[in-house]
Amino acid sequence: MxxxxxxxxxxxxxxxxxxxxxxxxxxxxxxxxxxxxxxxxxxxxxxxxxxxxxxxxxxxxxxxxxxxxxxxxxxxxxxxxxxxxxxxxxxxxxxxxxxxxxxxxxxxxxxxxxxxxxxxxxxxxxxxxxxxxxxxxxxxxxxxxxxxxxxxxxxxxxxxxxxxxxxxxxxxxxxxxxxxxxxxxxxxxxxxxxxxxxxxxxxxxxxxxxxxxxxxxxxxxxxxxxxxQMKRITARDLGQWLKPRRPCSHKGDHGRLLVIGGDYGFGGAIRMAAEAALRSGAGLVRVLTHVEHVGPLLTACPELMVQRLSDDALQQALEWADVVVIGPGLGQGDWGKNALKLLQTSDKPALWDADALNLLALHPEKRQNRVLTPHPGEAARLLNCSTVDIESDRLLAVRKLVAQYGGVALLKGAGTLIADQQGDVAIADVGNAGMASGGMGDVLSGIIGGLLAQKLPLYDAACAGCVVHGAAADLVAEKQGTRGLLATDLLPMIPHYVNPELAK
CATH class of the missing domain: 3.40.50.10260 (YjeF N-terminal domain)
Incomplete structure (x- = not known):
């Protein structure tokens, strides 16, 4: 030997x-x-x-x-x-x-x-x-x-x-x-x-x-x-994106994030996204959601600012926010469609996920100011093809998403892919089978949104957020196994990875 x-x-x-x-x-x-x-x-x-x-x-x-x-x-x-x-x-x-x-x-x-x-x-x-x-x-x-x-x-x-x-x-x-x-x-x-x-x-x-x-x-x-041609990214790379904070920094220095979603019956999605953003270090997080979720969200996470979604509230919040996340629990009804329509008047950095992507597939448009985070089924709708087509060549699919919709695309799955219009492509070598459960995408949206609020560029925030998400899940799986792993199990682990000095 x-x-x-x-x-x-x-x-x-x-x-x-x-x-x-x-x-x-x-x-x-x-x-x-x-x-x-x-x-x-x-x-x-x-x-x-x-x-x-x-x-x-x-x-x-x-x-x-x-x-x-x-x-x-x-x-x-x-x-x-x-x-x-x-x-x-x-x-x-x-x-x-x-x-x-x-x-x-x-x-x-x-x-x-x-x-x-x-x-x-x-x-x-x-x-x-x-x-x-x-x-x-x-x-x-x-x-x-x-x-x-x-x-x-x-x-x-x-x-x-x-x-x-x-x-x-x-x-x-x-x-x-x-x-x-x-x-x-x-x-x-x-x-x-x-x-x-x-x-x-x-x-x-x-x-x-x-x-x-x-x-x-x-x-x-x-x-x-x-x-x-491509980069394999892991938790070891987090230090290049996430630098130590200035001792005298305050919450305003770390961004104001607006999270929109949570139609009737889908309050869990918006809560997970919003709390993940806080855990990722966003200075202030405001949530606009269905009225029935306002009280429960404030009880579950009092650090959030939560309001009922209305046209006036959304307009004011868009003026206030540095970055917007839309999609978790949004639904595809008139409630969600109206919110997305108002958001499209804003040129602030944004992340679109879940039903925001399904609505985008109905009326495609190209923008450079956003991150799209589809799973293979959503990617198939965005590209008007089958999920089999997406999975047969995921690299081609993520590049097509960027070419057609602009900005940055993150194609979820085992070996998540991130691509931008400059030709950069990253493969996230993190994550495990326990992540095949509801709510994981909402947590990912919140993490990336929180990093965007801290002024990371779109591509860097998508790469770092994806690695934080997968590495946090790996840490949980290491302790308790993959079966029965919940999206909310990741929330306490996120700070371990957004502070890279702890993750060494």
Whole structure:
């Protein structure tokens, strides 16, 4: 087993993300610039994967290595050869193709054969005593449903009791989008090479990737000089957006936020959004809501200023506010429509969520002064397509939202995406399955609104707010698990992350 200092892979992940197409084109350029052969890079990839397998499963004695007819398979041949040289029993099954193997993969295959290894056809019966599977079937170039015999091998691997380590990406998962068009390997661990790809972080990735590891293959120095296409953001990034407050600051320095929503029967949504804004550090928060919710909101959170929503109250509040959040519990009736119509006369920074987005979909308009925070269903309505279309390429969807509606778009989901019109894209690597419960979006709206009130730019507030939201949920899940996690459980945790000195 390799020592920690010698590990050729990292458990901590970089914060830069590139498309798989860009990485494929950049790899030979980087190798040439550094005087490294592509075959040496393949040897490094196989060595890193072998080290991960030995470190993670030291007791495993019989490995099944699945190799495809490409460079991903070449990585598998290297792993197999290193394992056999270390006394591990290796069964290798390969898929043959109509074209010759790429040169590097052909070299790795021949080295495996020269070392005494055997290659079994895809139709072979699997041994019963396998205790580890190495997935080298399909790499980042896949763009469609895996065909035979790949699909059968993927399904067999998923039925097996042995854990799977995926090389670069689980076979069947699309590297550009995280979509799953057909059969896909369910990996216990994935070791990705050279750079992070978006499909490892968003879409359906979390269902299939398992624990994600990274190896630059020695190209990190070259890569650091290239402008990243996307950013992976976590709680470690909060310090760049949230600076310590001046000791002599007062509430007026931290913004006046107006929150509009909570039609009859939906007072909980507006209460969660408003309190989340306070917890995020907004100086003053005023709520305009249905008359029946005024008393309960004041009782639940006396720090809020709460009034019945009317035309006069809204006009006065818009003049008072620095920032507006509209949508939580708004409804799509005349009550909500009228409020949204009056808000559209204001040019102040705003966040639109929930039914504000559904109403916007009926009468689309482009603005640069707002953040839109749709879930996939709302995004589908905004873009006049299906939820399946959104989830099949979330990166394309968030970019379309920005192009059509302006400002900043935040597409919720596992691996939330944030984009602006300058081409910036961030993938939030926070959050957990416990967030699949009512009210989570309302809390997110309040957090971002609270940060906007503190004068963060739209894109920065969306990124920071999303990270605070997901990290707070992760902290709760760490203490009590994901099942039964409530949106209001996040409220006491928010200050821990909007004060980054506490979150280190």
């Amino acid at each position: 390799t020592s920690h200092s010698e590990k050729p892979y990292a458990d901590s992940l970089p914060h830069s993300v590139w498309s798989a197409d860009w990485i494929r084109q950049a790899e030979p350029v980087a190798a040439a610039a550094l005087g490294i052969s592509l075959y040496l890079l393949m040897l490094r990839a196989g060595s890193a994967a072998y080290a991960l397998a030995r470190d993670s499963y030291p007791a495993s004695r019989h490995w099944l290595v699945l190799c495809g007819h490409g460079n991903n398979g070449g990585d598998g041949y290297v792993v197999a050869r290193l394992a056999m040289a270390d006394g591990i029993k290796v069964t290798l099954i390969a898929c043959e193709g109509s074209r010759p193997l790429p040169p590097e993969a052909a070299n790795a295959r021949q080295a495996w054969l020269d070392s005494g290894g055997d290659i079994l056809p895809a139709s072979s019966r699997w041994p019963q005593d396998i205790d580890l599977i190495i997935d080298g079937l399909l790499g980042t170039g896949l763009g469609a449903v895996p065909r035979a015999p790949y699909d059968a091998l993927i399904e067999a691997a998923n039925r097996a009791c042995a854990p799977v380590i995926a090389l670069d990406i689980p076979s069947g998962l699309l590297a550009e989008s995280g979509a799953v068009p057909g059969a896909v390997i369910r990996a216990a661990q994935t070791l990705t090479f050279i750079a992070l790809k978006p499909g490892l972080l968003t879409g359906q990735a979390r269902d299939w990737v398992g624990q994600l590891h990274y190896s630059s293959l020695g190209l990190s120095g070259w890569l650091a000089k290239q402008p990243a």
